[in-house]
Amino acid sequence: MSFFKKIVNKHTINLASSAAMPVIGLLVLSQLTRHFPTKTDFGNYVFFLQTFLLADMFRTGFLQTSLVKFYAGAPKERALNVAGSAWAVGFILTFGLAFIDLIIYFFVKSGNSDLEATLKWFGIIYICTLPSAIAGWILQAEERFDKMFIIQVINQGGFLILVLLIIFFKAINFETVLYCYLGTNIFTSLLCIVMGWSQVRAIRHKSLQSIKELLNFGKYGVGTSIGSTLLRSSDIYIIRGMFPPAFVGIYYIPQRLMEFFEIPMRSFVATALPELSTAAQHDNKPAVAHVMKKYGSLLTVLLIPIAVGGFFLGGVVIHILSGEKYEGSEAFNIFRIFLCYVIIMPMDRFFGITLDILNKPHLNMMKVFLMLTVNIIADFIGIAIFHNLYGVAIASLFTYYSGLIFGYIQLKKHLKFSLRDVLVVGFGEVKAMIQHVLHKQAKTKNI
Structure with a gap:
């Protein structure tokens, strides 16, 4: 080949x-x-x-x-x-x-x-x-x-x-x-x-x-x-x-920028799905939990430095995309607020697809509608308090954390894992990847 x-x-x-x-x-x-x-x-x-x-x-x-x-x-x-x-x-x-x-x-x-x-x-x-x-x-x-x-x-x-x-x-x-x-x-x-x-x-x-x-x-x-x-x-x-x-466009720009974090997320989900399905079909719940933690936590660790970079450089990207028209608007700070929940997005996504794989799609649907309800209520409360777009952006933090907590509680009834595993397993996977690359390089040099 x-x-x-x-x-x-x-x-x-x-x-x-x-x-x-x-x-x-x-x-x-x-x-x-x-x-x-x-x-x-x-x-x-x-x-x-x-x-x-x-x-x-x-x-x-x-x-x-x-x-x-x-x-x-x-x-x-x-x-x-x-x-x-x-x-x-x-x-x-x-x-x-x-x-x-x-x-x-x-x-x-x-x-x-x-x-x-x-x-x-x-x-x-x-x-x-x-x-x-x-x-x-x-x-x-x-x-x-x-x-x-x-x-x-x-x-x-x-x-x-x-x-x-x-x-x-x-x-x-x-x-x-x-x-x-x-x-x-x-x-x-x-x-x-x-x-x-x-x-x-x-x-x-x-x-x-x-x-x-x-x-x-x-x-x-x-x-x-x-x-x-x-x-x-x-x-x-x-x-x-x-x-x-006009405020719709200001809010939409940072919202679209979040799609950069969706690219690796979709790829990881596509790779993990067959492994999750195979483990579930064999009723191997420890394997299901391992695959979920492996991919979700690895993605979490990999996204942390990207989120940190976005926190400081997001304004440059927004300027390149939209020019001077939105310079000085709330777009950059809204993007910074969004970045505060990037680190939980991978586990939130994997909690959802794992519920589907375990033949609990109704729970995944309940999770999504819970987040929607929290988001709408929090939006109106945020607008009432701040009277600007920041109130809507801050509401998103409550939305995603509510989904994470609900998914965690439901999955704990069927799988054995803890939120601590997210960082432990993730850093372990990154360390293993680095060691693998260094080992291959050393092997190449010896040859």
Whole structure:
């Protein structure tokens, strides 16, 4: 096997995809913050994006995990049946939400042209993303991460190119950015249909039994997905309702920067899941606890120096991304507040997926909705006390610590471990990694 084939595999492609998408997304963010005519335009775009992502997670929660579960490794006829049934469920969910949006658009008049533009294009964009979404889930089940990577790069990269074009022609505003978003998603979905990746013809193989299977399995997934998305977007909605639209953009910039910490998190989770699943299937709870501690604590230790660096250098990154428009705003200090809970994010995430692996998805869903409840209450209390965005940011600390405590209490009923293990095991893993590298170097020199 050549060196190229050794390093280019499904794991490295998945990691590249996890890293590339946030980077392209931040490039888009940088251009929009710099070139939108007003901060209000950017705030309205963030509001649209959060609303669309919430609806998208509703569909994803129902279908992604259940489609992958029943499609992966299934015989051809069964796979077609699952894909067709997923299309049927996707149609019901997508056109149902689009119809609700249409009713709101025609009967609810706000007097806000930008809000009406969001309602006008939301349903159309939501329908246009269905083929590419189903294609992505099918390709994930087939472990074709190379094709998934192509879809994501075309979608995100195409949006960036269109945004640069409207900037070049000095035509950028909130509505033209929506046109770019729509155009990119239409092209991506058409590509998925033409290439056969979405398997749209499989809909004739659907069955009522498989539709019920997908819905029954996805009911907890959709709860967790919606809860997680609301957890991320509830701050935006509260700020949009209680402050001028420009404040949404100020808060959104540090929120997006936190995606840098999501890159290694997604990679560690993808690597740990098979090991957790194998241990759980053999009912080996000590092994489940060991894998959870190993990956969660190692990631915690690795993120500590990055968080410290971000505490001092985050302002430089924000300036590079947004230019002078947001210089002197609360964005940097909000980012610093966010960094105070970075060290618990890995264990919070691994507590959640371990509950799923132990066949306790309802507890993971309860954990997410507990965090959402704490976040909303703490947001209003924080705003009442501080009367600014810092109150919303500080509320996030209570949110993540409540999730960590709940997950810890629930897992302690099934696994033997302690929070002290987080740092002990993590530093042990880092030490072992360093010793391994030094040993290889010494061995190479002796040769």
